[in-house]
Amino acid sequence: MAKAGRGADQYMLRFPDGLRDRIKAYAERVGTSINSEIVRVLEREFPEQWPVDDRLEELGEMLSVLSAGKDDPRLDEFVQKFEETVEGIVSGRVTGVDPFVRDAVDGMWHSYKTRKSEAALEEEQDAQMDYTEEELEAHRVTGRFEKYAVPPPQTPDPFRDELHLRDVLPARSFADLAEKLGKGDLEAAAKVVLAMPKEEIEKRIKFLQLPVIEQYRRRGEEPPVDPNTDPFER
Template identity: 40%
Template sequence: MAKQGRGSEQVMIRLPDGMRDRIRVAAEKHGRSMNAEIVAALEVHFPEPFSFGKRVADLLVLARGLKQLPTTASVDALIQELETTIEGIAHGQAPELGEEVRSQIDEALHEWRMHKASDYSARVYKWMDDAGEKWEDHLPQSPDEEGRE
């Protein structure tokens, strides 16, 4: 039976022979109490639940940040896979998540796309500023102008 102590629930458990010593050694190695070591180990196997929508929004922020870095093929592939997965979830390809979660993800995806478009526009304007008047030389000619040459 669990009891309260120090604002946390206390549980008495039986440990197999030698496990207490292994926990003590690990706790010393990590500079924490045996209790903290046990809790850290339990957190690995029983993590606190998170909001799926918030998690996806955080991943989209991470993807946006990665796009600002000099990229490699593996980073590009990771970003593409994240985008594909999140878009699939937003469009109902993971029905077990339910409508509320899908809606949260769709909203996060929309916000991310708005930032992506804004980031692209900022890069284009920066390129235009850096290029000065020369950028106009790189624009395709309109059909009317092509006939005049």
């Protein structure tokens, strides 16, 4: 998603009572801004449409990656853009397509999706990578990706909680805390907690609150792809 900088389109937005405060509180808690959260949600709900000629020209330019070998990371990008284009023709996101062509593509795409029934589930999982864990949990409970100013209480999950602590706490602090608690020395454990590097832990927490794709981007990594998976199923 492109960042909106100086000179970008502006719009005076009127919020219902309390909505701005709720967005502000949520944005501050996850380390973003009101503008970033609003744009993130709107970009997801109102995707840009593509003229068919521009889209086909872009795909044509990317065909050169096929001669570079399957290890070229651009191949994944080509596959993704190809699938986006086909789905865009069917959904109407790609504009300027003859209605008869659209109907024919729709029929072929429906048959393909029927043969690959698992693709729908995997595609939904990939789409949800843009959501935070908190949004996904809200969707699990309510069916909606709701965002709250005050975080909801988490249901205890020992396995998940242990993994979360491993991600949040520096390795040495985690090991020392486990050692002291294992011995039942609560006073020593409390001292370990008090001595933990607060700024580093806060930084780790804010990082883990980012959408999964953003975490990979900031680490300079590509999201993992199963090499045995048909690329059109993603």
